[in-house]
Amino acid sequence: MKVVIGVVGNDVHVVANRLIDISLEERGFEVFNLGVNTYLEEFMDAVIETDADVLLISSLNGEAEGWCRDLRILKSQYDFKNVTFMIGGNLGVGEMDPQLLVPKFEAYGFDLVFHQIDLNVGLDRLEAFLEARA
Amino acid sequence: MKVVIGVVGNDVHVVANRLIDISLEERGFEVFNLGVNTYLEEFMDAVIETDADVLLISSLNGEAEGWCRDLRILKSQYDFKNVTFMIGGNLGVGEMDPQLLVPKFEAYGFDLVFHQIDLNVGLDRLEAFLEARA
């Protein structure tokens, strides 16, 4: 399975990104890491280019919403039916109610949304999701 | 002016008592210190014996109420018209609302009631009270 990962927007928080890279490799995924400061269009290009099964976006600095709003539009322009869209990290500015954040990002077109959830919990959920889908 | 001081009931918190003793002397009062573990009756006897102008009771361990309830009865038995009754310290068990505590102790017969008030603030108020009375 191929996974494109990276940190969206003007966000330089690289630590979780490195750990996600390692953890995915260990779980047997093939990882394409775009690193920090990646824009949504770059993610889409990479998914198409690598024919990835999963797009895993991180956002830590609170600006996720501004950068991900347009996902639905971008998704509609290509055939991403078999791609799982996933986002996690710290998805709001200040202290947020996860109950409100999750539906918002689902509406943007994410299949799996994790606000302040440990990466291993998230990756377990991803594997379960992929299994159920298969 | 003569002041009888002491700590009421089964209370051994002596620190404030020592400081009150020193502070009163400095302010020119003649102090009779009964120390800790003093019962209401002992206070009354001392006031009569020394012909004191002020009775200043401390209570820190939260048990003041139980020990001071009977003040009104005791006061009614003697002529204490010219004696100022004063109490201070930590007048309740647990965290208390001073708004409720003060009227309660006034009802028991205290002229001046200080819950968790610094002793110097209290002694300033005492001097003002005595002046107003004179």
Add this chain to the structure above:
Amino acid sequence: MSLLQRERDIIVRNEYVDRFDFDEIEEFIRGASKDLFISRTFKTADKMLVQPRGGFPTYEKVFALYKDFKEAGVDVLPLTIDSNTRLNDYATAKKMLALSEENDVDMLNGYPLITHGYRTTRKMITHFNTPVSLRHGTPDARLLIETALASGIFEIEGGPITYLLPYSKNFPMDKAFLYWKYVERVCAKYSKLNEPINRESFGPLSATLQPPAIVIVIQILEMLLSLEEGVKSFSVSFSQSGSMIQDIVTSNVIKKLSRKYADRFGHTDAMIHLVYHQWMGAFPYNKEYSDSLITTSTVIAAMVGADKIITKTRNEAFGIPTKEANAMAVACVQYTLGMLGGIPKVEDKEEEENLTNEVDEILEAVFNEEADTLWRQVFNAIKKGYIEIPFSPHIINANEVITIRDPQSNIRILKKGKLPISDKSFAFERSKIKLAQGERVVDKIIQDIGIML
């Protein structure tokens, strides 16, 4: 039947006490879970043990408190006794317990252990299967300790000096020594059945400008009085002074000297532990500052290398803490200890030498007293003012020693009263003190008491 056993039979025969079944109690202690013995936890744990204070009138409220403590990661549970029971006034305790149970208000400031009895209390202790420490302040604790041990409480705090000078106005001191001798003997006896019962002395004393030399002297004397009766596991303790370096110096000296004197008196097999009390003096009225104080104490405890820390709460200035505030403090202390890394081993040779000298000098004077037993020597020493504690409410206390803080917040002896310390030691103390031009000692004392406000 031994003399002790005869005394025990009399002590436990009391209208407020259900029949004591000594055989059954022995059986219980012999077979009791090792997890109830702090003396064993000290050996097996590789961390500082965390213990709060706390006690409520009813069984249910203590049970709930223990549950919260366990969830917060407590290592040692406390059982604090109410003040009527402390004064052996079981009738009032009983009445107030009944009122507390009926009206769901706390009419007692602790757990009336005698009234509940050992059969009931043991259920709770064995249920939580965690060491429990008995906190009281009772000069005549004979019945209390019998009941505690029978309940499965295998650590007993206190002593004839530390539970008298700070806690009482006129309880006769000779009686206190004899009653505590009884306690030591019972503890020693039960120590043979399973793991040893641990005894702990109360180093904070009046918690107000206590000079380390006096604290250590009293700790060592209570330790010796206990080991003399056959106790094999003992904790010496002291509380945060307000100066980090003074705490470290005190710790280094008390560890060294308690071992030295235990050995000198032939108790080479006794285990000695060090307990650190978080700040025991006046707390700030600001709860966030209290939290800061609690964490600071914890860091110092780690530097001091204590075996156990006893915690305070953010409610300290206000009154008896809620169980939530109490459990929160435990959790925060555990968190702090868990994340603290790289604690340096600090020492201060000059300070340690001076403190060692002071302790040796006072102890020498005690041991030179003409008397047939150690407790009489100590008794005489206190009567003569060789030992006294600042801010004791007790009539026997000499009240001549005056202490204030130096510029580094160390507590120093300004007036030595009858303390038998050498001129050299006293000169060292005095040399550290700096009073500002025209500053009055009273004002300095008031300020030095209130340093945490």
Add this chain to the structure above:
Amino acid sequence: MSLLQRERDIIVRNEYVDRFDFDEIEEFIRGASKDLFISRTFKTADKMLVQPRGGFPTYEKVFALYKDFKEAGVDVLPLTIDSNTRLNDYATAKKMLALSEENDVDMLNGYPLITHGYRTTRKMITHFNTPVSLRHGTPDARLLIETALASGIFEIEGGPITYLLPYSKNFPMDKAFLYWKYVERVCAKYSKLNEPINRESFGPLSATLQPPAIVIVIQILEMLLSLEEGVKSFSVSFSQSGSMIQDIVTSNVIKKLSRKYADRFGHTDAMIHLVYHQWMGAFPYNKEYSDSLITTSTVIAAMVGADKIITKTRNEAFGIPTKEANAMAVACVQYTLGMLGGIPKVEDKEEEENLTNEVDEILEAVFNEEADTLWRQVFNAIKKGYIEIPFSPHIINANEVITIRDPQSNIRILKKGKLPISDKSFAFERSKIKLAQGERVVDKIIQDIGIML
């Protein structure tokens, strides 16, 4: 007209900027209140200065924040800049500020200083009459710093390395050096008018397992690059490592070596200060634990003997803190510093010697680089991997060094990559590391990053 002045005229001519009146600005700085200069406060204060972080989009919210900070007893106010301004995207900053003002929601994560301009901002700075520190993270900070200085902000954080390697993915490094050279020169120029402008380097770097040797090397290099241009007051800094002794060792070495190298390069008249950052890594999600962490950092800062401490808040794990949480942290840190007494002077000769050697070795390699200027030597050294920081997002960073914690939580170099440290120094590092049987390095790293969780 000097070359610098010509560049300055170009920089400040920008459609988002009101006309810069350099004469008026010089006049203002010449006559500015001494209380605005932290370089002077460092000299006059006899305590560690306390500074939080913080910034909001609107003038009113920053004003309110400053008011709360002042009430909490702040010593140095912060001005944190929003990320659009940091990236020189003034158009977006302007738009978002307008939205923030209209809708009373924060659409920026800091104060858009360029958009507000120096005339407005100066009103606030002079009103509070307290030193303000500019916190940004901008590689091209030329216009920002002109505006800050004109506003009365006389401490500027950052540097060509420390605001690049942790903060950027591909901003060209040579440009960063040149843009910062400009900043240093302007600071130096204004330093002659009144008290010196203080420059501060950002020692926390990526705040993730940073080995002290690298931190100190980078601090010293940014200091030298700054002093070289005429700056006279400089602060080196580092953040809590997770090991108390490692922080103390780092402090002792950075104090000694920053002075040594400043002097060696002829800057004997430069004042050098030490700033300690409270834990900069991942915070726990429990706010009470965060409070404990903040107090622990404060105690360590006192042991380290820092001149200034920069505080975190109990909201750190969640997001930008509320002004209340931020002010509370300031008050608690001040409380803790105020009550802490008797801080011992600690050292560890062996560790200090090794760290000194490592720093000297790396710096020697830098100074041996063939290049005409210091900044080019540093540039080459980073390109060659002589200097790199773990967990940098920047493409120029070598990413070969691997660090993990030893059993005392000290950060140690497991793989040295191209770091030019001697075999002896590296052997010392390796000798401290203990990996458990079968333990994988990745797992250890994850655990070592998360020690405060």
